[in-house]
Amino acid sequence: MIIRFESEQAANYPVAGIPAAVRAVLALPNRQRWRRIAISVPGGWRPSMHCLEEWHRLCSGVAMNPCDDQYPTGSAAPHIMEGIVILEDAVLPKGTRHLPAMSRLHALHAQIIKDTAKPTDGIVSRHLNRPVSQGITRVLLHVFPQIIPLYATVAVAIFALVMIAALLLGGTTGAIIGAVLFQAASVLDGVDGEIARATFRTSQAGATMDSVTDAFTNLGFIMGLSWNLCQQGETLPASAGAAGLVLLAIGLLILGTIAYRRDGRVHFDALKTRFSTSPNPIGAVLAKIFMRDFYALALALAVIAGFAGLALFLFAGAVAGWLAIVVWTVLFSRMA
Incomplete structure (x- = not known):
């Protein structure tokens, strides 16, 4: 040939x-x-x-x-x-x-x-996050062709650490900076997968690290924002945020454990995949709402607009409903 x-x-x-x-x-x-x-x-x-x-x-x-x-x-x-x-x-x-x-x-x-976009992308990811992340990926792979997905995953983790520091130490300004960094991390989260799919470097270890980094970022944002409001004397929304944080951690633990037993790696996509392919329109809507791209942008905009306390109350209620769906699905379906 x-x-x-x-x-x-x-x-x-x-x-x-x-x-x-x-x-x-x-x-x-x-x-x-x-x-x-x-x-x-x-x-x-x-x-x-x-x-x-x-x-x-x-x-x-x-x-x-x-x-x-x-x-x-x-x-x-x-x-x-x-x-x-x-x-x-x-x-x-x-x-x-x-x-x-x-x-x-x-x-x-x-x-x-x-072509590195995923069919399971949510509304925000498809129309906002993915075009931005793909632009970043295109430049990175052209300028630094030897780049590997791990570098992008580490960059997201660094964004998460800076975000947590801003939330814990920055007061009102820190809350806004943390919200911007939370949305930025949500956008950058797509880069490692895009690099992996474009360069044939997908692996179970990389996918697990990506999922764990996402979970750490999500938990870190809620924890940091709850502490931020507590320091400002807003104890009720801070308590709601702390309760939502615990419920979110429990749900992620359940989904991660099920995924590890079934697929041999840790991820939290079982519920999202199940409902996003559901013929029931209510299930499809719920899947889009509970996707990270949607709630990350919603929380970030609420904090920037000055409604951080309300955002934590709504988050606590939403995550309680989400956990109930997780438990119900595990007990009464074949997801496990």
């Missing part, structure tokens, strides 16, 4: 963190049958170090043979394929075939990132 690229730059292009030559091999139909693949480039091809690393990671068992372009464009030799066309036919938007090679790769890069 010979895959042709129009230039060395195109073959080494870091499309979504993976050089185009590697992704062209991954796009081959029945690629398992090929044991040696030549990358044909006018003037020869010197694969970048990152390209070699990705080849060994993703195309193990397939030998690579860089070579000069020995065939004229449009050659009818049946064993020759144009690498960019392979990719274009698979994922590129219509109307890009006439563009120069590098422009097609730019379009491919954008399309690969766009």
Whole structure:
């Protein structure tokens, strides 16, 4: 098998963190049958170090043979394929075939990132969080093609720690800063998964770390906001927040335990997945309301608008209902 690229730059292009030559091999139909693949480039091809690393990671068992372009464009030799066309036919938007090679790769890069969205995304995530996080992911993978999902997960954890510090120490101003950081963490939460899906780095360990970081951020925000209001003398909403915090922790513990026993990793998506696919419209609405993207934005806006106390009362009531649904579902369904 010979895959042709129009230039060395195109073959080494870091499309979504993976050089185009590697992704062209991954796009081959029945690629398992090929044991040696030549990358044909006018003037020869010197694969970048990152390209070699990705080849060994993703195309193990397939030998690579860089070579000069020995065939004229449009050659009818049946064993020759144009690498960019392979990719274009698979994922590129219509109307890009006439563009120069590098422009097609730019379009491919954008399309690969766009395809990292999840069908279970909530309303806020689909229309606000995901477009922003995908923009961040697109830039990161183009500028730092060797980035791994763990870096984004650690960034979210750092945002969470700064958020908690602002809530605990900052008074009213700290509450607003913490609310902004809570929403920012909700947006950044999508980046690690997008990087993982775009660069074929998904793993159970990474998914578990992402879920645990999300839970830590959520619990940290409610804890910090409750303490913040308590320090300002608003003991009733602070108590409501503390009660909601305990109920949330109990519900997450139940869902995490069930997920670990069933799937071998910790996550909290069982209830969301169950109701988001429910034909019952009430269940679908509840699934969207209890998604993190929705309540993170709602809580952040309430705090910024000066309704932090009311937000904690509403949160406590909502999480009590959510926990009741969790317990009912566990006891009277097959979720466990």
